[in-house]
Amino acid sequence: MSIPAPTVYVVDDDVSFLTAVARLLRAGGYAVKLYSSADAFVKDPPPEPVGCVIVDLHMPGMDGMELQEVLARSSSPLPVIFLTGHGDIATSVHAMRKGAEDFLTKPVNREKLFEAVQRALVRNALQRAAGARDRELRALYETLTPREREVMTHVVAGRLNKQIAADIDAAERTVKAHRASIMAKLRVQSVADLVRLSQSLGL
Amino acid sequence: MLGTFNWITIVWPMVASACLVLGLIHLRIVFGDGQRAPHLFFAIAAFAVAVVSGFELTLLCTSDLARYQEVLRWAVVPIGIMVAATACFIRSFFGTGRLWLLVAGVALNLVAQAANLLSAEPVVRHAVDLKQVTSFGGAAYTVPTIINGSWERVELLSVLLVLAFMADASWQLWKKGGRRRAVVVGGGALFFLFVARGHAVLIENGLLQTPYFVSFAFLGVICAMAHELSSDVLRVAMLSRRLRESEWRSDLAARAASLGFWTLDIQKDELWASDSARALFGVSPDERISMNRFFELVHPDHRDAVKRAIENSLKGSGEYEVDYRVQLDDGRIRWISAHGRTDFDEAGKPRLFSGALADITERRQSEIELRQLRGQLAHAGRVSVMGQLAASMAHELNQPLGAILSNAEAAELFLKQDPPALNELADILADIRKDDERAGEVIRRMRALLRRQDMECVTLDVNPLVQDVFRLVSADAALRQTVVQLDLAPDLPGVEGDRIHLQQVVLNLIMNALEAMGAQSAPKRVVMVSTRRGEDGTVRLCVADSGPGISEASLPLLFDPFFTTKPNGMGMGLAICHRIIEAHAGRIRAENRAEGGALFTVTLPARAGVSSG
Missing domain, CATH: 3.40.50.2300 (Response regulator)
Structure with a gap:
């Protein structure tokens, strides 16, 4: 276009x-x-x-x-x-x-x-x-699964993997895998970047 | 005999001189002024009596028959004149008596005298013998023996006719109410004439041997006449005193009212003006004023009007009323109001033209000031309404000015291009010119309403006037999101009026309507301006709005000065409108519409025969 x-x-x-x-x-x-x-x-x-x-x-x-x-x-x-x-x-x-x-x-x-x-x-x-830029981020965000989005809110809120696992009733390892997938899909390197991104998405 | 002094030679000259004195006095009056005829006849009669008295004295003192004859023959002349003059006096003094009697008596007398004088021998009467008689006091006199001639009866008849005339005149005067005069003059004349003639007849027929005293008798007539005439003179004197007093009083009044008087004697072409009138014109009391000098003093602007007014008065109407300015020699201007009238004589010819002048400079001044004040008030009202329009005016002006600036700057940029875009420039210049004219038009409309202060009446069409105001307010109406609708009748007659003042009224009414609808929601804000031809030869202009209308309490006060329903209004707008429409002999009315909102109706008298088409 x-x-x-x-x-x-x-x-x-x-x-x-x-x-x-x-x-x-x-x-x-x-x-x-x-x-x-x-x-x-x-x-x-x-x-x-x-x-x-x-x-x-x-x-x-x-x-x-x-x-x-x-x-x-x-x-x-x-x-x-x-x-x-x-x-x-x-x-x-x-x-x-x-x-x-x-x-x-x-x-x-x-x-x-x-x-x-x-x-x-x-x-x-x-x-x-x-x-x-906004639209691009949103498109990336759209690629996350519902489970990943849920995990992401916890991550952005600053909770540890162990706490998240307890919260969503899953194994700590599974949370870790979700977290890696989120970072990869949204192309961010750190939790700090993820927090900024989530803010600009208005989450 | 003539040289001796006795009572005869003393009394007869006394009678003569008394009559001469009286005659001279009245002759003086004849050459003076006033009612001349009676005085003239009186003077003639008095002189004739004086002469008769002389003749009598001569007759009394003559012993020579031939001389006696001669004197007697000539004595008829003054006696005839005396009788005729007395009769004529009565006629002119009384204004009564049958003229034919008078004419017949006098004519017959003339004929008899002429016959007596022209024939060789006396034909009326002549003496045939003289004899000397001595009276008391040793005075001797001559008594004749008289023989009547053939014409004696004619002479007697003439005297009788004159007597009849006098009796008739006196009787008529008596009936008309002049009783005293009829008795004193008429009765006196009759009595003494009768006595004189009767006595002469007695002497001449030898029945009495006394001296003639015709002149004595006529002295009585003269005295009676003089008495009456002098009572006239006395009355004149009294009247003149009263006149002086009245003049003095009117002069006093004139001074108090600063009035001046003037009289133009048309036949003598003499212009008289009172001192105060002269003062009004700045003319010294002893300067001779002519009509030319008068017109010279009248301001050139008014000369024709004054000339016309004078001519109209002299030619028929009689009345004279005109206001004019006087240009004093020292350069000052004075306003004079002149009122007068022409006095015509019996033949309808103008005789006297007189009247009064008043100094109305101050009144004029205050009228002018009042008019200026009104103009200023109306002007202030316009300025104030225009002030309300200022915002939209600025908008209207900035529109073309903005376009001009942008066009000019665009042109600069086009010129800087390489190659310059010259093809755009022609369009730009045309647009700049157009916008400049547009801005000029806005300013012209505004200035036209703000400029003049005094009223100037012309024939004008209401529709274009309304359209002008419409253009003036349309920007403001747009700002207020109000629709102004025009509904103008196409076949309106013209009206007589001042364009600016009428526009002010329309502007005021529309602005009021716009303001009245401030609280209304936008789609309902409509001002309807319509013009119509009235059935009764009027032009009607209506301004209707869809606002809340006028409260019942406000309706009667709406056009009063300083009445306002606006929080920061002056209360002058509608008062000024009212005054302007009144000055145009029109009406302005306010009411509430049945469907809501206020309706103002202005009715102006149409000028007959003019249509705006």
């Missing part, structure tokens, strides 16, 4: 502004896709969450805040940059708390815009990378 080039998705009901920003971003070397409303974006979402979204705060129909909420519910949210004609402090604080990448006011100059877009794209890339 090839990873598509990062795209900047711009959502604004003001067509003239939309065109201008798109032009600027294209001139800056970004791939751009335009939506004239939040509803249009929701109806026709990007196939891959690669890139970021620039969205106007106030629009007829669904507004920028609502779009941010919709995006936040997806598995790998695109970073959101708000770009608004006028923003008060309360709204911007609210937006930032909800995880907005930036909150810019029109008119915005190129440096600020590009900087925000660049930061958003980096964050998106990192998020995507983190997501990929």
Whole structure:
């Protein structure tokens, strides 16, 4: 599966502004896709969450805040940059708390815009990378048998083989074998690595 | 004989001089002013009596028959004049009596005299013999023996006609109520004329041997006439004193009210102005004022209006009422309110044009100040509403400004490319221009509402006005997630009004509606603005919302100043709206809709014959 080039998705009901920003971003070397409303974006979402979204705060129909909420519910949210004609402090604080990448006011100059877009794209890339590692670990974890998963929770909890054997009503040797199998399947060398891995899996 | 002094040579000249003095006095009045005719006839009669008195004295002192004849013949002339003048006096003084009697008497007398003078021998009467008589005090005088001529009866008839006229005039005056005058003048004249003529007849027929005293008798008539005339003179004097007092009082009142008076005598073309009127125009009390000088002082802006008002008054209406500015010589401006009227003579020609002037500079000033204050209040109201719109205004402005900046920066980047992407530039420049115009339009709309303060009435269509306001508030409505719907009737007649002030009203009503629905959930927030043609030649504008409506307690107070239901409202918005609509001769009404929400209805009188199409 090839990873598509990062795209900047711009959502604004003001067509003239939309065109201008798109032009600027294209001139800056970004791939751009335009939506004239939040509803249009929701109806026709990007196939891959690669890139970021620039969205106007106030629009007829669904507004920028609502779009941010919709995006936040997806598995790998695109970073959101708000770009608004006028923003008060309360709204911007609210937006930032909800995880907005930036909150810019029109008119915005190129440096600020590009900087925000660049930061958003980096964050998106990192998020995507983190997501990929996460998926890989989960795939490895999926290869464990139910018995091995049970043993693993005990190991991560720091219990000795003898204690685990008593707990699960098995021979100490069997526990040892499970433990070796877990380490091999999850490709870790030490119990410390196993603990870190289990944490990132959210176990 | 003539050289001797006796009572005859003393009394007759006294009679003559008394009559001369009286005649001269009244002749002076004739050349003065006022009611001239009676004085003129009186003066003529008095002089005639003086002359008659002289003739009598001569007759009394002459012993030569031929000379006596001559004097007697000529004496008829002053006697005739005396009788005619007395009769004419009565006619002009009483204003009564049959004219034909007068004319017939005087004409007959004239004929008799003419006959007497023109014929070789006296035809009225002549003396045939003289005899000397000595009276008491040793005064001797001549008594003639008279023979009546053929024309004597004509002369007698003329005297009778005159007597009849006097009796008739007196009787008519008596009936009309002028009893004293009828008795004193009419009765006196009748009596003394009768006595004089009767006495002469007695002497001439030899029945009495006394001197002639026609002049004595007529002195009585003259005295009676003088008495009545002088009572007129006295009355004039009294009236003039009263007039002076009244003038003094009106002058006092005029000063208190800073009024000035003026009178234009149209026939004499004389303009008189009181000192206070002159002071109003900054003209010194002794300067001669002409109409030209007056128009020179009137401010050029008002000259035509003042000229028109004067012409209208002189040509028919009589009334004169005009306000104008005066440009004083020292450069100051004064507002004058002039009220006056034209007095027409019997022929309907303007005679006097007079009136009063008042200094209304202060009133004008305070009117102007009040108007300015109102304008400022309305302006303040607009600024305050615009303040509420500031957030959405900023949004509306930042939109095109943001696009312009982005386009410009994109253009920079395109130019830096190798080769420069020139094909993009044309589009970018076109877009920049378009957005610039858009920003300009936003500012124009805003400025149009904030700029002017005073009211300026023109004919205008309500629909475009509502659409302008709609554009102004639509961004704000979007921010509030409120739908503003327009429902404009296509065939509205125009209205007479001030665009900005009416827009302010519409803006205020819509903003109020938007604010009223703050607590409503989004899909229910609708403001409906509609225009309709009223049945009674009006244009109706309705602003309805779907908010909570107006409480019953608030409804009657809604348009009062400083009444507000908003936590931080000033309570001026609707009060200003009310005042603006009243100034447009319209009405504004607030009510609750049956389906919920408030409804404001503005009714404006339509301008006949103008349609917005």
